[in-house]
Amino acid sequence: MEAVPMTTPDLTSAGTASRAGGREGLLRGARIGAAAAVTVMVLLLDLISYSQLIFAGPLAESRAAGLSGLLAAYVLGSLVFIALRRTARISLSFIGAAAIVQAAIAAGVAGQLEAAGVTDPETVGQLVLVACGVSTFATGLVFALLGTLRASLLVQLLPYPVLAGFLGGVGLLFLRSGVQIGGHVDDPLAALLRTVDPAALDPGRIDAGALARIALTLGIGFCAFYLPRIVRHWGTYPTVILSSLAVVHLGLAWTGTSVAAGQAAGWLIEPLPAGSLLRPPAIGSLMAFDPHLLLPIWPKIATLVVVAVIIQILYVVSVELEIRRDLDIDRMFVASGATNMVGSLFGSSAMGFGRTSTLLLHNIGGGHWLGWWLTLAVMAALLIVGASPLALLPRPLAGGALIAIGIGLLFNLNLACRTLPGWEIAIALVVCAATAFFGATTGFLVGVLLAILIFGVQYGQIGAIRRSLSGAERRSSVIRGPDAAARLQEAGGRTRIYTLQGYLFFLNAQAIYRRAGAEAGDLRVLILDFRETVGLDSSALIAFRKVGQLAEQRGFDVLLVHLDPAARLQIARNGLTADPHIRIRDTLDEALREAEATLLVEAGGAGPGEVAVFARHMADRLGSTFGPDDFAPYLTVRDLTAGATLMRQGEAADALYFLEQGVVSIEMEVPGRGNLRLRTTTAGTVIGEIALVQGGRRTATAIAESPCRVVGIDRAGLARMERERPDLALTFQRFLMLELAGKVSDTNRLLEAEML
Numbered sequence: 166m167e168a169v170p171m172t173t174p175d176l177t178s179a180g181t182a183s184r185a186g187g188r189e190g191l192l193r194g195a196r197i198g199a200a201a202a203v204t205v206m207v208l209l210l211d212l213i214s215y216s217q218l219i220f221a222g223p224l225a226e227s228r229a230a231g232l233s234g235l236l237a238a239y240v241l242g243s244l245v246f247i248a249l250r251r252t253a254r255i256s257l258s259f260i261g262a263a264a265i266v267q268a269a270i271a272a273g274v275a276g277q278l279e280a281a282g283v284t285d286p287e288t289v290g291q292l293v294l295v296a297c298g299v300s301t302f303a304t305g306l307v308f309a310l311l312g313t314l315r316a317s318l319l320v321q322l323l324p325y326p327v328l329a330g331f332l333g334g335v336g337l338l339f340l341r342s343g344v345q346i347g348g349h350v351d352d353p354l355a356a357l358l359r360t361v362d363p364a365a366l367d368p369g370r371i372d373a374g375a376l377a378r379i380a381l382t383l384g385i386g387f388c389a390f391y392l393p394r395i396v397r398h399w400g401t402y403p404t405v406i407l408s409s410l411a412v413v414h415l416g417l418a419w420t421g422t423s424v425a426a427g428q429a430a431g432w433l434i435e436p437l438p439a440g441s442l443l444r445p446p447a448i449g450s451l452m453a454f455d456p457h458l459l460l461p462i463w464p465k466i467a468t469l470v471v472v473a474v475i476i477q478i479l480y481v482v483s484v485e486l487e488i489r490r491d492l493d494i495d496r497m498f499v500a501s502g503a504t505n506m507v508g509s510l511f512g513s514s515a516m517g518f519g520r521t522s523t524l525l526l527h528n529i530g531g532g533h534w535l536g537w538w539l540t541l542a543v544m545a546a547l548l549i550v551g552a553s554p555l556a557l558l559p560r561p562l563a564g565g566a567l568i569a570i571g572i573g574l575l576f577n578l579n580l581a582c583r584t585l586p587g588w589e590i591a592i593a594l595v596v597c598a599a600t601a602f603f604g605a606t607t608g609f610l611v612g613v614l615l616a617i618l619i620f621g622v623q624y625g626q627i628g629a630i631r632r633s634l635s636g637a638e639r640r641s642s643v644i645r646g647p648d649a650a651a652r653l654q655e656a657g658g659r660t661r662i663y664t665l666q667g668y669l670f671f672l673n674a675q676a677i678y679r680r681a682g683a684e685a686g687d688l689r690v691l692i693l694d695f696r697e698t699v700g701l702d703s704s705a706l707i708a709f710r711k712v713g714q715l716a717e718q719r720g721f722d723v724l725l726v727h728l729d730p731a732a733r734l735q736i737a738r739n740g741l742t743a744d745p746h747i748r749i750r751d752t753l754d755e756a757l758r759e760a761e762a763t764l765l766v767e768a769g770g771a772g773p774g775e776v777a778v779f780a781r782h783m784a785d786r787l788g789s790t791f792g793p794d795d796f797a798p799y800l801t802v803r804d805l806t807a808g809a810t811l812m813r814q815g816e817a818a819d820a821l822y823f824l825e826q827g828v829v830s831i832e833m834e835v836p837g838r839g840n841l842r843l844r845t846t847t848a849g850t851v852i853g854e855i856a857l858v859q860g861g862r863r864t865a866t867a868i869a870e871s872p873c874r875v876v877g878i879d880r881a882g883l884a885r886m887e888r889e890r891p892d893l894a895l896t897f898q899r900f901l902m903l904e905l906a907g908k909v910s911d912t913n914r915l916l917e918a919e920m921l
């Protein structure tokens with residue numbers, strides 16, 4: 166019974182007690198004994214309730230065999246669990262929500278056997294136990310795998326509304342089963358819900374006794390859930406159990422009903438066989454088990470595994486909070502996995518870390534190891550000596566225990582609904598209803614589908630385009646003369662750069678196409694920067710194909726940059742690059758350079774062949790009236806072939822150059838990474854001014870990218886100009902200042918773009 170809240174442990178006082186004298190020692194011993202007794206009581210109640218739940222209806226005759234399997238699995242499983250868990254004293258218990266799914270598995274197999282004409286209760290019971298064992302084994306295997314791969318936290322990816330709704334639905338199933346077991350009636354709620362077949366509802370079966378039992382069951386369930394929350398003491402829950410036990414037995418005695426009559430009337434659970442509960446393990450019937458029986462129930466087995474995993478994580482996390490200790494969740498999964506594999510031999514229901522029993526042993530017994538061993542010893546004794554006294558357990562108490570779990574789960578759903586936004590509440594309620602009406606498997610599938618949908622919708626809202634800039638705002642690293650720069654400023658808007666982000670798929674990729682369509686007016690180059698994306702799927706490729714078609718219609722180019730190798734391969738395989746309008750470029754700068762070159766040529770520029778004669782350039786920039794003849798005595802003209810080095814980083818400087826024609830790349834030598842291109846500079850710009858002005862060494866290497874013409878002035882020439890033509894020298898100094906200022910502001914523009 167996992168839904169009952171416990172009070173916070175008083176571990177410190179228990180710890181000091183051990184160091185104090187005999188009286189404290191005695192007190193402590195009593196607390197440990199009480200802890201074990203209460204824990205055994207809770208575990209037995211679980212055991213009886215779950216065996217009633219799984220071996221219901223036509224399987225009732227196999228209930229004793231089921232109980233024996235559960236008990237044996239618990240005892241042996243606990244030993245394995247104790248051996249493998251290391252972090253804290255954790256108690257094993259059956260997973261309630263898993264028992265609900267396992268009940269459906271048992272019913273499924275029983276139905277198939279009945280259809281196949283297998284009616285012998287003994288055989289049916291054994292085969293159902295094997296099916297339970299197989300599903301528990303599958304749970305164990307997944308537990309062990311998750312724990313070994315340390316992947317258990319992955320399961321937390323399930324959205325909270327889906328989880329809360331699903332558990333709420335399981336809660337409703339618990340309520341239904343609780344009423345069914347406690348009242349000893351054929352599922353009255355299910356019959357009510359099955360209104361399509363009113364004949365299934367047989368009011369004649371609900372007699373006054375049944376109504377009284379249902380009322381008592383609900384009462385016990387409510388008390389077992391609410392009283393420990395109101396009176397936060399470890400003794401509250403055991404008191405509820407003992408009082409219920411007393412009420413039913415006093416009632417029976419008062420009305421003069423014998424135990425046998427009480428059992429026959431449905432007030433007490435049916436007699437359990439006297440003597441030892443030890444039996445050959447269910448695995449013995451494996452050979453007689455037709456594996457085809459598993460085919461129709463595999464979705465239920467899958468649901469069981471997922472439900473068990475989720476419940477385990479929820480319990481571990483909540484107990485970690487309560488006992489303020491870190492429980493190694495992956496190790497717990499490995500231990501529970503091995504436990505379930507052992508339990509599966511006995512046809513057990515899925516087991517795992519027990520929230521309530523662990524907290525009881527901590528809160529009452531101070532977390533002493535003896536509490537665990539005492540609990541285990543009593544359970545083993547019941548298995549060996551016999552559990553017939555358990556038949557004295559009133560049905561309303563077993564049912565009430567299930568009701569308390571159900572209320573707990575619904576309570577959590579209610580809490581969740583108070584904090585969730587409206588649409589998440591709607592999702593939780595849909596999953597809850599699907600689980601309650603169509604069973605845990607369907608409910609879970611609905612939940613997973615909704616989870617995918619929620620994720621898709623929420624992720625889609627993030628938007629694929631993080632930023633959209635124009636080519637006027639985001640320029641390449643090419644330094645251009647004033648004319649070309651001005652032309653680009655005007656035409657730059659015809660380039661658009663979209664910085665894409667995240668994962669591109671059907672819900673967000675279409676936005677790229679739509680935006681391109683809206684901005685296609687006079688678009689000339691569209692650059693899609695993939696640097697911040699993490700991947701794309703085939704639906705995103707469809708969107709890019711449509712962008713390619715748009716590019717063809719409206720006459721623009723699409724450049725894809727910063728694609729990682731996987732995306733590059735995906736795009737090539739998809740044949741996207743066969744489209745002449747879509748091209749891949751390595752870097753954004755490369756694409757920007759290409760876009761700027763296209764725009765400049767189309768705006769009437771001469772492209773790389775552009776010429777900027779020095780004297781004319783000075784006149785344009787400074788309004789000077791000096792002609793070529795004024796400068797000629799101080800300048801030397803040099804022609805460079807493509808690939809020639811104009812200056813090398815680290816060299817002593819003796820001259821600066823004005824680039825009249827061609828393209829020069831400015832590169833920096835980075836140790837271990839070779840030459841990295843800093844900038845590209847074109848006609849009408851100055852190179853080599855830094856070292857000459859500072860009197861130091863070259864800060865970068867300059868290499869001609871195309872045939873170039875430069876005019877140079879060396880240090881001696883400058884000194885001579887200052888002496889002979891101070892007016893010319895002054896203009897030249899102003900020109901240099903302008904160039905340096907231009908480079909700084911240009912570098913700032915690049916830096917700003919990087920910082921965005």
Ligand SMILES: Nc1ncnc2c1ncn2[C@@H]1O[C@@H]2COP(=O)(O)O[C@H]2[C@H]1O
Nearest residue numbers: 831844852853854855856857863864865
């Ligand atoms: N970040 C830069 N931006 C523009 N030009 C540069 C940059 N770094 C170096 N240069 C040019 O490359 C030249 C290398 O020699 P100098 O250091 O004399 O002068 C340098 C500048 O003209």
